[in-house]
Amino acid sequence: MPLSLPRLAFALVALLAALLVMTSCGDEEPTKGRTPKQVLASAQKHLDETSGINFSIxxxxxxxxxxxxxxxxxTLTREPAFQGTLTVPVMGAEAQVEVVSVDGVVYAKLPFTTAFQELDPADYGVPDPAALIAPETGISSLLSATQDVKIGKSVRGGADNDEILSTYTGTLPATAVQKILAGAAGDFDATYVINDSDELTEATIKGHFSGEGEAAYSYTIDVTDYGVEKEITKP
Known part of the structure; x- marks a missing residue:
């Protein structure tokens, strides 16, 4: 049965729209002639040079x-410093703890308390959050340590759907992850999402964070803002 004129027009418009989307993504080469490893190196440079980030894990x-x-x-800033909230399991429940880390000292407002106090984050099985922005021990150090890097699919995304987001996968050795969580053991699967400005927007790491004999689990890191400037002081 032949298509009516309105249906034919609608079908043509839909086809043109699909072709435009395919062309806009296809014309952009996410690696821009570089190897996937070089793209990760550029993303690492962006993280190491930014004044600060807003993020979640x-x-x-x-x-x-x-x-x-x-x-x-x-928020993480270059000092390094951190201000935000950590969620940790406590006696079968989840406790949200306000935390400030500055000048190498971690302060926390623990559950059922009203004032900040100094603490050692290792006592709670967590790293100093401020160290997550340090080039040698933080999030960016995982990028350079990733092995067997491969590029996956690219899709449109971002706040206004105006970014091209490309996925990269690889493997991390335990020595790289131990800089963040000391109990890490074995190899870890890593998946990164990097935009067309070479900014890391998401990282998912899965493996034995708590030791070889423990179950594997994953962390997803979302970086929502770069270039953040914020004064973080002792509470």
Missing amino acids: ASDDLPEGITTLKAATG
């Missing part, structure tokens, strides 16, 4: 009985 598959970081959200 979350684990959706943290096994029961493991006391370590469940989630975090906040």
Whole structure:
């Protein structure tokens, strides 16, 4: 049965729209002639040179009985310093703890308290959050340590759907992850999402964070803002 004129016009418009989307993504070569490893190096440089970031970390598959970081959200600045909230398991429940880390000292407002106090984050199975922006021990150090890097698919995304987001996968050795969580063991699967400005927007790391004999689980890191400037002081 032949298409009516309105239906034919609608079909042509839909086809043209699909072709435009395919062309706009296809014309952009996400690696721009570089190897995937070089793209990760550029993303690392952006993280190491930014004044600060807003970010979050979350684990959706943290096994029961493991006391370590469940989630975090906040701001990291170059000092290094951190201000935000950590979520940790406490006696079968989840506790949200306000945390400030500055000048190498971590301060926290623990549950059922009203004032900040100094603490050692290792006592709670978590790293000093301010160290996550340090080039040698932070998020960016994972990028340079990733092995067997491969590029995956590219899609449109971002706040206004005006970015091309490309996925890269690889493997991380335990020595790289131990800089963030000391108990890490074995190889880790890494998946990164990098935009067309070579900025890391998301990283998912999965493996044995709590040791060889413990179940594997994952953390997803979302970087929402670069170039953040914020004065973080002792509470």
